[in-house]
Amino acid sequence: MNRAEKAALQLRAVDVLRMLKETRTYDELAETTGLPAGDLNRYVNGHVLPGTERAREVVEDIGREALAAELDARIRVDDEGYVDNSGTVFDQSFLDLVAPVVANAFEFDRPDVVLTAATDGITLAASLASYYGTRCAYAKKSKETAVEEFIEARQRLQSGIELTYYLPAAAIDAGESVLVVDDLIRSGETQELLLDIVETSEAEVAGVFALIAAGEDGIRRARSRTDAPVGSLTSV
Numbered sequence: 001m002n003r004a005e006k007a008a009l010q011l012r013a014v015d016v017l018r019m020l021k022e023t024r025t026y027d028e029l030a031e032t033t034g035l036p037a038g039d040l041n042r043y044v045n046g047h048v049l050p051g052t053e054r055a056r057e058v059v060e061d062i063g064r065e066a067l068a069a070e071l072d073a074r075i076r077v078d079d080e081g082y083v084d085n086s087g088t089v090f091d092q093s094f095l096d097l098v099a100p101v102v103a104n105a106f107e108f109d110r111p112d113v114v115l116t117a118a119t120d121g122i123t124l125a126a127s128l129a130s131y132y133g134t135r136c137a138y139a140k141k142s143k144e145t146a147v148e149e150f151i152e153a154r155q156r157l158q159s160g161i162e163l164t165y166y167l168p169a170a171a172i173d174a175g176e177s178v179l180v181v182d183d184l185i186r187s188g189e190t191q192e193l194l195l196d197i198v199e200t201s202e203a204e205v206a207g208v209f210a211l212i213a214a215g216e217d218g219i220r221r222a223r224s225r226t227d228a229p230v231g232s233l234t235s236v
């Protein structure tokens, strides 16, 4: 890790601690993190930065657990098992905190492009692309005007309806590494279409990530398509 990466990790750890501190006293934060309350006070107030190892622990372990709990608190599941995740996907600041935690916890190779499906995956993809300093691309259910060439992925869904996603062909180059993300994965059909797009582009899959897995089917399906890491922050 070079000096800039070390500093970035330390600052990310402070962001996570500040988020946790919003709803906790220092004693409670000490209990959540296992770190001394006096140290936490100095980190949160910006007087001292946590050391690299401590920062890593905060971001990868404590951060992942805390953000998963925060995500659970923000989603609502209706009587039929459908998820209302607008409390999450409309909150770019929350997603900006999620991105580094996810990137560090899941060990994805650093992608060239973060790819999602319009609409609800876009804000998460934007946060992850911003974290990695890479491009963000989203496939849409309709063709964007004035674009000449598209990559198309079509599938007949379990419901019998045919679904087609279109991505401007220039969005991904052959040989690039693509992280496929979405807010939610249930059947895995949407992720599969995105993986088809990556394949058609002759690009590589860096990983598959969803904030929420509704059941196991989608994650299993994505795993059957790639050896890259596949995961979600929480499941319902």
Ligand SMILES: O=P(O)(O)OC[C@H]1O[C@H](OP(=O)(O)OP(=O)(O)O)[C@H](O)[C@@H]1O
Pocket: 117, 118, 119, 120, 121, 182, 183, 184, 185, 186, 187, 188, 189, 190, 191, 218
């Ligand atoms: O794993 P699956 O069964 O494919 O379901 C997951 C997909 O469903 C939702 O999108 P939706 O099609 O509702 O479009 P939206 O993002 O525009 O709401 C969600 O944002 C995922 O993209």
Ligand SMILES: Nc1ncnc2[nH]cnc12
Pocket: 081, 082, 083, 084, 085, 184, 186, 214
């Ligand atoms: N909001 C949602 N909850 C559960 N499954 C879904 N499949 C597509 N959208 C969904």
